[in-house]
Amino acid sequence: MQRTVLPPLGSSAIPRSILRAICALAIVAGVPSLVLAQRGTIAVHVTDKGSTAPVAQAQVSIVGTSLGGLTNQDGRLTLVNVPTGTHDVRIVRIGYGEQKSTVNVTTGQTVNLEVQISSVAVTLSPVVSTATGQQNKNEVGNAISTIDAAKTVETSPVSNISDLLNSRAPGVQIASGTQAGSGSRVRIRGINSISLSNEPIYVIDGIRMTSDAGSSAFGTGGNGASRVGDINPEEIESIEIVKGPSAATLYGTDAANGVIVITTKRGRSGAARWNAYAEGGVITDNNNYPTNYWIWGKTAGSTISRPNCVLTQLSSGACTRDSVTTYSPFYDPDATPLGTGNRAQYGLQISGGNDVLRYFLSGENEKETGVLELPDFERRRFDSTGVPIRAWTERPNISNRNSFRANLNAAINSKLDVGVTSNLVLVNQRYTLESNATAGLGSQVFGGPGYKDNGTVAVVGTPLTGYRAWTPGYTWQEKTGQQVTRIITGMNVLYRPFTWNITRLNIGNDYTSRIDDNFLYRGEGPPINSTYRLGFKGNSRAGIRNFSIDAATSANYTAASWLLTKTTAGIQYIQYDFNRNLASGSDLVPGSQTTGGGATKNATEASTYQKTAGFFLEEQLSIRDRLFFTLAARSDQNSAFGTDFQRVIYPKFSASWVLSEEDFFPRGTWVDNLRFRLAAGSSGVQPGANDALRYYAASTTNIRNVDTPSAIYAAIGNDNLKPERTSELETGFDLRAFGGRANFEFTYYNKKTKDALILAIVPPSVGASTTQASNLGAVSNSGFEMLVNTQLLDRGWFAADMTLSGSINSNKVNSLGDTPAQIGTTTRIVEGYPIRGFWAQPITGWEDKNSDGILTYNADPALNEVFVGDSAIFRGYNQPRYTLAATNGFELFNKKLRLQSLVDYRGGSLHYNNTERIRCVSRRNCNGLVNPNASFVEQAMVVATLNHPSKTLDGFFQPGAFVRLREISATYSFSPRVASLARARNASITFTARNLGFISNYRGTDPETDRLASVDSDAPDDFQTIAPPSYFVLRFNFGF
Amino acid sequence: MKNIINGRARYRHAAVMAFAVAGVFSLASCGSATDSLLDVDDPDLITQGNINSAEGALSLRNGALDRFRDITGGSESTWLFGGLLADEWSTSSTFVQNDETDERNIQLNNGSITGFFRDLSRVRTASNQALQALKEYAPTQSAAIGEMYFARGFAEMQMASDFCNGIPLSDATTSPITYGTPQTVQQVFTVALASLDSSLAANTGTDALSVSILNAAKVARGRVLLGLGRIADAGAAVAGVPTSFSYDHTFQAGSGDNIIWAQPASSRRYTIGDSLEGNARNFLVKNVIPFFSSNDPRLPVRYTTQNSGKDTVKSQDGLTYSRTTTLYARSTNLAVTNGIDARLIEAEAALKAGNPQTMLSILNALRAAPPKLGEIQPTVLPPLTLPATMAAQLDLLFREKAFWTFSRGQRLGDLRRLIRDYGRTEQNTFPVGEHYRGGNYGNDVNLPVTTDEMNNPNFTGCIDRKA
Secondary structure (H helix, E strand, O other): OOOOOOOOEOEOHHHHHHHHHHHHHHHHHHOOOOOOOOEEEEEEEEEEOOOOOEOOOOEEEEOOOOOEEEOOOOOEEEEEEEEOEEEEEEEEOOOEOOEEEEEEEOOOOEEEEEEEEOEOOOOOOOEEEEOOEEEEHHHOOOOEEEEOHHHHHHHOOOOOHHHHHOOOOOOEEEEEOOOOOEOEEEEEOOOOOOOOOOOOEEEEOOEEEOOOOOOOOOOOOOOOEOHHHHOOHHHEEEEEEEOOHHHHHHHOEOOOOOEEEEEEOOOOOEEEEEEEEEEEEEEEOOOOOOOEEEEEEEEOOOOOOEEEEOHHHHHHOOEEEEEEEEEOHHHOOOOOOEOOEEEEEEEEEEEEEOOOEEEEEEEEEEEEEOOEOOOHHHHHHHHHHOOOOOHHHHOOOEEEEEEEEEEEEEEEEOOEEEEEEEEEEEEEEEEOOOOOOOOOOHHHHOOOOOOOOOOEOOOOOOEOOOOOOOOHHHHOOOEEEEEEEEEEEEEEEEEEEEOOEEEEEEEEEEEEEEEEEEEEOOOOOOOOOOOHHHOEEEEEEEEEEEEEEEEEEEEEEEEEOOEEEEEEEEEEEEEEEEEEEEEEEEEEOOOOOOHHHEEEEEEEEEEEEEEEEEEEEEEEEEEOOOEEEEEEEEEEEEOOOOOOOOOEEEEEEEEEEEHHHOOOOOOOOOEEEEEEEEEEEEEEEOOOOOOOOOEEEEEEEEEOOEEEEEEEEEEOOOOOOOOEEEEEEEEEEEEEEOOOOEEEEEEEEEEEEEEEEEEEEOOHHHOOOOEEEEEEEEEEEEEEEEEEEEEEEEOOOEEEEEEEEEEEEEEEEEEOOOOOOEEOOOEEEOOOOOOOEEEEOOEEEEOOOOOOOOOOOOOOOOOOOEEEOOOOEEEEEOOOOEEEEEEEEEEEOOOOEEEEEEEEEEEOEEEEEHHHHHHHHHHOOOHHHHOOOOOHHHHHHHHHHHOOOOOOOHHHEEEOOEEEEEEEEEEEEOOHHHHHHOOOOEEEEEEEEEEEEEEEOOOOOOOOOOOOOOOOOOOOOEOOOOOOOEEEEEEEEEEO | OOOOOOHHHHHHHHHHHHHHHHHHHHHHHOHHHHHHHHOOOOOOOEOHHHHOOHHHHHHHHHHHHHHHHHHHHHOOOHHHHHHHHOOOEEEOOOOHHHHHHHOOOOOOOOHHHHHHHHHHHHHHHHHHHHHHHHHHHOOOOHHHHHHHHHHHHHHHHHHHHHEOEOEEOOEOOOOOOEOOOEEOHHHHHHHHHHHHHHHHHHOOOOOHHHHHHHHHHHHHHHHHHHHOOOHHHHHHHOOOOOOOOEEEEOOEHHHEOOHHHHHHHHOOOEEEOOOEEOHHHOEEOEOOOOOOOOOOOOOOEEEOEOOOOOOEOEOOOOOOEOEEEOOOOOOOOEEEEEHHHHHHHHHHHHHHOOOHHHHHHHHHHHHHOOOOEOOEOOOOOOOOOOOOOHHHHHHHHHHHHHHHOOOOOOHHHHHHHHHHHHOOOHHHOOOEOEOOOOOEOOOOOOEOOOHHHHHOOOOOOOOEOOO
16 A cells, blocks of 8 residues: 555645646647637527517527527627638527527628527426536437426425435435434435445536535434535525436446536526525424333233233233233323424525626525424423423424525636636534434334333433333433534636637535534433443544546537537546544533543544546537437546556447437427437446555554553455446437427436445454455346426416326346355345345245134144245335326416425335334334234234244335325415515515325335435335424515 | 538647547556555555564554453453353343344344354454464564464354354465365364464463463363363363462453443343243243342342332343342453363363262362452352262252353353263253243254355355254
């Protein structure tokens, strides 16, 4: 391993290296300093065909050149230095049909071009972002989903980027954490990797964005913070989802799981426009949580009725039933840990400028308080004992975010545009320990008995009130918080030295300062063990930096009247640094809140550094502006590759054919536009930063009563480690029909991941690390996606529209490279089957042979009543295969009132009801174990896992399919006259609601309950987790 | 559109293409530039080059001792799980891994047992790495070398005592890794014997540390010989080891608690074993020593109570009353081998040799002057009388041993030896009957080598699950 110490950015070493690359690129851009041809000017004026009003923000481009721009508030744009000759001028704008006009430019003259564009019923973005810049959608051979974020946040219950993405793009699946401020799992076109992350990467305004999941030094036992959640959706103009390697090739190593491309809002030339918004609402938990059961009975020889008999003991006679009681703190108003959460958001945005300088300024405060709230009986306890109720004890889950953004765009001259984006985010949030945390709420609230008066909390002796071992007040005395200061800055340069050349440069730095806090006063907290209540403080300070440079130059060339070419060469450098110091102190002095107040102190340091340098070359051909070919390759080096592996090359090819533009295509039919597309390409995912290295770690051990430093063999390493490589073939078609009233997209994809990194289990006998990263596997994903947008009806006073998006995914492990199947307790990775599918010995049936209404296991086959298969078999996917989302909109009163709903179906998978499993196996309070009225299905799943030798979990893998009313909203736009009463240009009021109900055969609380949704895991787990809450929000928008 | 193919344009495009391609490829081929751009130096890591020195060798020795501590009281280990499978402890946790071990019905994917076997193997690997380094960079450190052989031999002995027939012993110090083939318990005891012989041979010093390690290796060697059924040899092997001797693993708050205290007493995840289980529901468990009910001075026990002194505290599972011992506290030293072990080996050798009175004398000598055990100094115990039958004498010896060595990783191996060497059966040796969590005890008499070992190309599973 090299010992070179890299100086921080700003010192001489990095800039030299980077500048070397930039200079080379500049040479590429500048060399062909050819003689300027004769020039003229085109003055474009764009108006709406229906209203004749000027159309601002229309994108004007001269086909085959780098010349173009956006129209101003008056719908005007002047293009200078246009070469003489005949040119096609293309005008596109979201909400309008594309318009193309031909002009003839003569030397020194100005051509006035008046263009009228027609609005279309279905509004789709006509351009998409690619790694080489903005492109006309027709030219791209891939399906790229675009979300109109600016519009969506105004009319939908959106708290974060995950809400923006959820159910709005085919092939994109979101699973969200259930605490306020927690992150989400995002999977695009299935799961590629067996052992590496399957999260997409994020690019914001052309620079790489930090998107770490589970971003905290202190776990919650479930969901927690994500750096994606820091970004304010209100500042986003649009989100594009680059789905597969065939589209993401030029984004390089790390992009195989897709790319989320975020574009924030920009200033629009004209007078300053102020937009103010405010929203407020409530968050409630309307879920059906399980009831706790308890059988009271007498054991043999006893005359005293005791609790905790189970059905099988009633059947065997080991216990005689006296009574059955039921209870759950969830349904006891005095004991429930669920209250009413709330959400408030206030923001102000200003946009304006002129043709030279445009600005967008934004500021917002958002605060969300989750549903968890100290129960009444706990308040009384605190009050009676004089123990103060701390803020984090009263409301343990709060997220507070302040976000400020300033985006400036300057047209320095006709050849140079410079944009500067800057974003300051301040986050202060805290989470409750949940789910799998020993001190968490879940095991207590789900695990109590079937009665309320169940004794006292161990050691401290306060009433349990139906909770298992301690009550919420103790759990919530422990604070798990986080403060984030994040600064994202970027500079985007567009340089058009020649009409045939455009060079762009994006430099950005995303820096996060993160302070994590874990604190418990001495004498507080749950009596988990003898030392917990001695108090502790953990303080972690982390710096996370994502620095990226992305530069490319493109040359356009009209090779023939029917053939345009575009050659692009580019470089990219990405540097991810993570540095963390963690200090902790335990056994605190009473009243102390610092690590220094602990009798036992500890300090650790952790670092992760990862760098990627890549180069790419792309050639695009445009034949008659209707048939487009793209051929490209990218080469990457990465600091995480093994020493024996140096470079990876990813190729790409795509074709797009606008069939409806061909002369032979029949005119005047219901088809407006028909395009076929085909793309193939590769991308990768880099290994973990240290996966290639064999190394030791420092440790401290006590030897003969002296704490002694020691070296521990930590990792075997792998010199041959290289990135995973995923190749994809994608094909499909886009159809626009019925005068723009319907749009249909269909895509088939087939992805194959080879050299899949497997964290191969190292046999325990080796006595080393538990796993070793090796490029052993192969995985395939294939599937279909479809999107339908329709304007069903538009009668002025009433309009109806609908969007349907759906997807199907098939996932399979093709090879494990001669390593054995990876067998977990619930899931397995087996060749020929989906990654981490559920496996179990199946429950094949049951029979109540003695007709006592209770199923039991008996080793004697003649007496056994629950039957289980001999060997484990595949039981199902662990994440949905099928998705279908329907968004229906109705507009009334001349479109003043819009009603919208989003209904979502997901299916084709099982969900692990681990909550019920532990209630049956350990808590002994579950329906199938204790309730005499439990169905045989529920009894069988308990007997099979508790009493049958197989201990099969089969019964707890339950149908995960559901249909959910995910969102509804009603937006009323006031007339200008009414708006003017508030001195506003426009005004609207929106009522939105999220997660209103679902239909499912799942036996647990909610098939979307998943404690691991926000920690980049592919093993969804409903384990003692509070289920998703419902939001009801009222929002006001004012434009000035 | 007008056809505008002309020479200038053709030249322009060719030039752009050429320079673009040349530029990109020149950058791509600038190996030194990108290499330096991609250099990283992670301060978390210690490389092999960092430890190629005498100090480095000693840090590896320390690392091996860290691993060694993990298989006794530094981490949850077979010292607790062996006691669950036998009769020292009963489960009172919420973990199925614990429950199924207590129920003697262990699944092959038991993650805890996987970890214990890995920890034992890590002692072997770390010891071997340290031995290589010590021999190269610090060859005069004979005590350290002897201690490494002792640690390795002890781990091998513990594997053979607790795990099934079919234990693979791999070697991670070779490149590529040498994967072990399944060995019988007897074969692994033989390997352990060789390691301990090497310890005795290498450790030639006369200083206190060297002598301590020497005695530790002698006692471990005696236990290995018991495992091999060479009981007379075992007695001879420990001759001369003082009763007061103890080779300890030590603990401090900053570097880890004594887990034999932390898991049962602090976290209440294990409860002292007894013949009546299920709180007051009194499920009778056959064959077991009633460690809780006996109230033996060597194992002071009590129900955990509230701060007020009233009400019985329930265990981590929220159901089972917590029965704890004050034998160990948070940082109490844990005897890996000691002089008591030596005397008990001699007692068994005497019984086996047909000298039960000698056995009784040894046992009564210990009872008359009880050595300190953990945190407690037992009171003088009344002398024992010799039962009439050999079977009863054997029961007496093993019961005495069980109290003297409580939760020190010997009970499971002793129960297995009762079956293997003394003709007992599983049904009259291990806990049987209805388990208080429902269902009956299973038939396991050892810990399995679990599913993860299937990644070893030479391993297909335990040869058998016999004692």
